[in-house]
Amino acid sequence: xxxxxxxxxxxxxxxxxxxxxxxxxxxxxxxxLEVTAETVTEGDPAFVGPLAGVQLGxxxxxxxxxxxxxxxxPAVYQAQVGFLxxxxxxxxxxxxxxxxxx
Amino acid sequence: xxLRGKKAIVIGERDAVPGEAIAACLxxxxxxxxxxxxxxxx
Numbered sequence: 113x114x115x116x117x118x119x120x121x122x123x124x125x126x127x128x129x130x131x132x133x134x135x136x137x138x139x140x141x142x143x144x145l146e147v148t149a150e151t152v153t154e155g156d157p158a159f160v161g162p163l164a165g166v167q168l169g170x171x172x173x174x175x176x177x178x179x180x181x182x183x184x185x186p187a188v189y190q191a192q193v194g195f196l197x198x199x200x201x202x203x204x205x206x207x208x209x210x211x212x213x214x
Numbered sequence: 215x216x217l218r219g220k221k222a223i224v225i226g227e228r229d230a231v232p233g234e235a236i237a238a239c240l241x242x243x244x245x246x247x248x249x250x251x252x253x254x255x256x
Contacts, residue, residue, distance in 0.1 A: 113225075117251050121223055124249050128221050133248070135223045136240060138231030144255035148225055170223070171215065175236045183217045185242035192235040200230055 113151045118161035121152060125168055134171045136180065140200040142208045145174070149212045174209045176202040218244035226252040 125133060135152045139145050149172045150157050156164040173180050175193055222245045226233030233252040240247055 113253065117225070117253070120249055120251075124221075124223055128248060132219070133221045133223060134215070134217070134245075135225060136236055138224070138226035138233065138236045139253070139255060140227065140230035141255060144227060144253075147255075148253075152223070173215075175231055175239060179215060180217065180239075180243075183243040184239040188242040189239050192238045193231055196231050196235070 113148055113156070113161065113163075115161035118151065118156060118163040121168070122162050122166065125170070130168060130170060134173055137172065137174045137209075140205055142204070145205070145208050146212060148172075172209075172212065174205055176200075176205045177209055178206075219246075221246045221248045223248060224250040226250070228252055228254045 137145060137148055151163055152168050152170045155166045176197060181189060222240050224233045224236045224247055226236050233250040237247045237250045
């Protein structure tokens with residue numbers, strides 16, 4: 113994740129605390145999901161950005177997770193994400209997210 | 215996890231689901247979106 117985004121995430125957590133903050137991802141690539149999830153939980157794996165060595169421990173979800181999808185207005189989900197979900201192997205994404213959450 | 219009332223950091227992906235689309239979904243679930251980004255992971 114680029115350092116600028118890391119800095120903004122750190123700023124959000126400094127401002128709001130970590131208790132009520134969740135991270136919601138939209139990538140479909142397993143490596144992208146892994147790197148992003150690691151960055152917002154354990155710290156920047158590349159040790160170059162503002163989150164290097166910073167363990168935010170934020171909960172990480174994906175927009176394709178049933179847990180998220182079930183709470184979104186179905187019409188909005190269909191309009192914004194429905195078509196993309198059909199083209200992006202959502203089962204693979206959900207499996208990756210389950211693995212990342214342990 | 216109950217999302218209503220939570221604050222969300224949204225990190226979308228240009229070649230998958232962009233941040234703005236995710237944010238629109240979360241707002242409909244009663245989430246306050248505090249940051250929205252669309253990354254390009256190459």
